Amino acid sequence: MCEQDFIPGEYEKSVPLGKVAWQSPSNIALVKYWGKKKNQIPANPSVSFTLKNCKTITTLEFQEKEIKGEDYDFELFFEGRKKDDFKPKIKKFFERIEQYSPFLKDFKLLIQTKNTFPHSSGIASSASGMSALALCVMSLEKKLNPGLTEDFFLKKASFLARLGSGSACRSIEGELIEWGEHASTAGSSDLFGIKYPYKLHEVFKTYQDTILLVDKGQKQVSSTLGHNLMYGHPFAEARFAQAHDNLDQLQAIFEMGNLPEFIKIVESEALTLHAMMMSSNPYFILMKPNTLEIINKIWEYRETTGVPVCFTLDAGANVHVLYPNEEKDKVLEFIKNELVVYCEKGQYICDLIGKGAEKL
Known part of the structure; x- marks a missing residue:
C-alpha cells in the first residue's frame, strides 16, 4: 500500500x-x-x-x-x-x-x-x-x-x-x-x-515486562532531537544494517523459543541505542547510575541462577525487565529483594504482553 x-x-x-x-x-x-x-x-x-x-x-x-x-x-x-x-x-x-x-x-x-x-x-x-x-x-x-x-x-x-x-x-x-x-x-x-x-513460540505470548522507574523526570532530550542526531552520525549506516541483521536472526529465535539468543539480541539492542546517543554530536547520556546498577544486578542474577531474565531500555533511564511467565515468582522476588532499592521511591510497574488496542 x-x-x-x-x-x-x-x-x-x-x-x-x-x-x-x-x-x-x-x-x-x-x-x-x-x-x-x-x-x-x-x-x-x-x-x-x-x-x-x-x-x-x-x-x-x-x-x-x-x-x-x-x-x-x-x-x-x-x-x-x-x-x-x-x-x-x-x-x-x-x-x-x-x-x-x-x-x-x-x-x-x-x-x-x-x-x-x-x-x-x-x-x-x-x-x-x-x-x-x-x-x-x-x-x-x-x-x-x-x-x-x-x-x-x-x-x-x-x-x-x-x-x-x-x-x-x-x-x-x-x-x-x-x-x-x-x-x-x-x-x-x-x-x-x-x-x-x-511463527511465534508460546513462551513469547505470555512474556512479562516489569518496568523499574529509575527516574520519573521529564526526558532530558526529546525523541525528535535524538532521532535527528542520526543524520551524519559516524556509526549510523552500521547501526541500520545491524537492525536488519538482528531481525533476520530473531525469526528463528521467535519460532524456536531460543531464550539465550533472544537475550543476547535484546540487551545488545538496548545498549546500542544508548551507544548511538553517547556518540552523536551533540552527545548525551540518558542512563543514570542506578540504571547501571540494575543492569549489573540482572547479569549477576542470571549468571548465578540460570533464570533467563534480561533487560531492555528506551531512550531514558528506566529499565524494562523481561522474563518468561513461568519465571514470574522468582523474578518478582529478585526485583523486590535487590532492584527496588534503585527505583525512585521504590516504584515499579508490572506489565505483560497484550493483544493490542480495544474499542470501548
Whole structure:
C-alpha cells in the first residue's frame, strides 16, 4: 500500500454528532528504531512487544459544525483537567493527517484522555496516546464510511498514529509488531506496523515486562532531537544494517523459543541505542547510575541462577525487565529483594504482553 490509498473519497453518510472511545497500550521495542526520514519514516525497521496494562484511554466526542472546513475546533482534557498546553501537539498531528482525515475540520471535537500509568513515568505515553487518538479518528471515519474493512481500518489507524509518534504505529495490535521495510518480512512497510507474520513460540505470548522507574523526570532530550542526531552520525549506516541483521536472526529465535539468543539480541539492542546517543554530536547520556546498577544486578542474577531474565531500555533511564511467565515468582522476588532499592521511591510497574488496542 502507498500513501494515496489512505486518502478518502466521498463519504457515504452524514453524522451530526456522536462519541467514540478506545484504549490503546504502550509497547516496548526489542529491535530499536533510532533515526527517521521525512514524514515519520523510520531509518531502520523495528519489532516490539505490545504491552497490556500501560495504556491510554481516549474518548472523542464530535458535533458537526454549521460552517465546515475552516479550522480545527477542539478542546482537550487530560485526566479530567483542561490541558491547553497539550493542544499544539494535537493540532500538529491533525495538520499532518489532514489529507487523510479531512473531515476533522467539519466537527467540533472534545478529546478526553487519561493514562493507566503515571504521567512522565518513562513509559512511552506518546505511543499509547497517539494510537488511541488515531483509532478514535478512524472510528469517526468508519461512521462516515461504514464500508471500511477491518484490515484497512487497522492499517490506516497505524498509518495515522505513525504521523503523531513513530512508535505509536506499533500499538494498534499485538502481541509482536514489526514496523519498517525489511526484505525478510513479508508485508512489512515503512508506513504502518504489521502483526509479526511468522511463527511465534508460546513462551513469547505470555512474556512479562516489569518496568523499574529509575527516574520519573521529564526526558532530558526529546525523541525528535535524538532521532535527528542520526543524520551524519559516524556509526549510523552500521547501526541500520545491524537492525536488519538482528531481525533476520530473531525469526528463528521467535519460532524456536531460543531464550539465550533472544537475550543476547535484546540487551545488545538496548545498549546500542544508548551507544548511538553517547556518540552523536551533540552527545548525551540518558542512563543514570542506578540504571547501571540494575543492569549489573540482572547479569549477576542470571549468571548465578540460570533464570533467563534480561533487560531492555528506551531512550531514558528506566529499565524494562523481561522474563518468561513461568519465571514470574522468582523474578518478582529478585526485583523486590535487590532492584527496588534503585527505583525512585521504590516504584515499579508490572506489565505483560497484550493483544493490542480495544474499542470501548
